[in-house]
Amino acid sequence: MFIGHVEITGKAALAPMAGVADRAFRRICADHGAACVVGEMVSSKGLTYGDRKSAELLELDADIRPAAIQLFGDDPATMARAAVQAMDYKPDWIDINMGCPAPKIAGNHCGSALMREPELCRQIVQAVKEAVAVPVTAKIRKGYSKNEVNAVEVALACEAGGADAITVHGRTRDQMYAPPVDWDIIRQVKEAVKVPVIGNGDVVDALSAAAMYEQTGCDLVMVGRGALGAPWVFSQIEAYLVHGRLLPTPTMAQRMTVLLRQVELMIAYKGERVAMLEARKHAAWYMNGLRGAAAFRREAGTLSSMEELAGLCAQLVLAEERGEL
Ligand SMILES: Cc1cc2nc3c(=O)[nH]c(=O)nc-3n(C[C@H](O)[C@H](O)[C@H](O)COP(=O)(O)O)c2cc1C
Structure with a gap:
C-alpha cells in the first residue's frame, strides 16, 4: 500500500505510543518487521514555542523507515508551522492526532476533542498539507462518545482536507482503551473514503491481524499494546499473512x-x-x-x-x- 508516494511493504505498522514507543522500542519493532513506525505525539504549540523536550521527541533514525512524526494541536496555523519545523527531522509523512483521550490533551481541545468538530479537522489537515511536501495522515477514533459516533464524517472531512490516509481506532474517546473495540466502524470508513485506511484496535497476534484485514477490508493494520513486551508480533503477522506460517512464541x-x-x-x-x-x-x-x-x-x-x-x-x-x- 502507499501513503501518498511512500510505499509500505510490510503487513503491520507500529502505533504511536507516547512514553512507550520511543526510539529504542521503534528500532526493536523495526528489527522484528514493523512495516513502518510513528513517533510519540508532539505538541504543535510546544514545538513552535521552542520547547526543547518537544524537539527531542522528534528525533527519527535514518535507517528506520518509513517513519512518521505525529503532531497534536487544534490551531491550523500553528499545526502548519509545527509541521514545517518537524520537516528538519525528515519524516516520511506527518500524522495528525485526533484520537488522544487523555484529559490534559482532550480537555485542551486537542486529540480526540477534534472528533467533535469535523470542519476543524478538515482545516487542520488542509493547513498542514499546504505547508509541507510530504504526505499527511490523520489518526481518528470511532467518535467522541457512544452518542457521537462520527468516524465516517471525520474521515471524509480529513480526506476533503487532503489527507493521504486515515487510521481508525475502533473505540470512542469515552472508552479510552476499554473493550469492546468496534472493527465495523473501520469497515464503514474504508467503504466511505478513497484513500487507504489503517485499522487499529486490539490486534495482538497473527490471527487477530488476519481477522482485522478480513473483517474491515483495511489496507494496513496498526499494532499498539500488542507489541509491548512482544515486538516479535510483527514477524509473526508477516509470516502468517505472507507465508501462512504460525511462528511459535519465542523462548x-x-x-x-x-x-x-x-x-x-x-x-x-x-x-x-x-x-x-x-x-x-x-x-x-x-x-x-x-x-x-x-x-x-x-x-x-x-x-x-x-x-x-x-x-x-x-x-x-x-x-x-x-x-x-
Ligand atoms: C501508552 C500509550 C500511549 C499512546 N500514545 C499515543 C500517541 O502518542 N498518539 C496516538 O495517536 N495514539 C496513542 N496511543 C493509542 C495507540 O496508538 C492505539 O491507537 C491504541 O492503543 C489502540 O491500539 P491497540 O489496541 O493495538 O493498543 C497510545 C496508547 C497507549 C497504550
Whole structure:
C-alpha cells in the first residue's frame, strides 16, 4: 500500500505510543518487521514555542523507515508551522492526532476533542498539507462518545482536507482503551473514503491481524499494546499473512535477549538513570502471560541498573528451564 508516494511493504505498522514507543522500542519493532513506525505525539504549540523536550521527541533514525512524526494541536496555523519545523527531522509523512483521550490533551481541545468538530479537522489537515511536501495522515477514533459516533464524517472531512490516509481506532474517546473495540466502524470508513485506511484496535497476534484485514477490508493494520513486551508480533503477522506460517512464541532466552537489547538502546539514547526507570514497565511487559512470574514482575519494578536487569533475565531463563513459569 502507499501513503501518498511512500510505499509500505510490510503487513503491520507500529502505533504511536507516547512514553512507550520511543526510539529504542521503534528500532526493536523495526528489527522484528514493523512495516513502518510513528513517533510519540508532539505538541504543535510546544514545538513552535521552542520547547526543547518537544524537539527531542522528534528525533527519527535514518535507517528506520518509513517513519512518521505525529503532531497534536487544534490551531491550523500553528499545526502548519509545527509541521514545517518537524520537516528538519525528515519524516516520511506527518500524522495528525485526533484520537488522544487523555484529559490534559482532550480537555485542551486537542486529540480526540477534534472528533467533535469535523470542519476543524478538515482545516487542520488542509493547513498542514499546504505547508509541507510530504504526505499527511490523520489518526481518528470511532467518535467522541457512544452518542457521537462520527468516524465516517471525520474521515471524509480529513480526506476533503487532503489527507493521504486515515487510521481508525475502533473505540470512542469515552472508552479510552476499554473493550469492546468496534472493527465495523473501520469497515464503514474504508467503504466511505478513497484513500487507504489503517485499522487499529486490539490486534495482538497473527490471527487477530488476519481477522482485522478480513473483517474491515483495511489496507494496513496498526499494532499498539500488542507489541509491548512482544515486538516479535510483527514477524509473526508477516509470516502468517505472507507465508501462512504460525511462528511459535519465542523462548524465554530469546525474549530476554530482545529485552536486554531494548534496554541497552534506551540507555544509549536517554542515559542509564532515565532509561532504567522506564525499563521497569517494559521488563514487566516482557513477562506478560507468564504464570508464576509475579515475583519477577515485582523485581522488575525496582530495577536500577543493567546489571540487575541481566540478573533478572538469567533467573527467568532458569525458571523456564525448570518448568516454573
Ligand atoms: C501508552 C500509550 C500511549 C499512546 N500514545 C499515543 C500517541 O502518542 N498518539 C496516538 O495517536 N495514539 C496513542 N496511543 C493509542 C495507540 O496508538 C492505539 O491507537 C491504541 O492503543 C489502540 O491500539 P491497540 O489496541 O493495538 O493498543 C497510545 C496508547 C497507549 C497504550
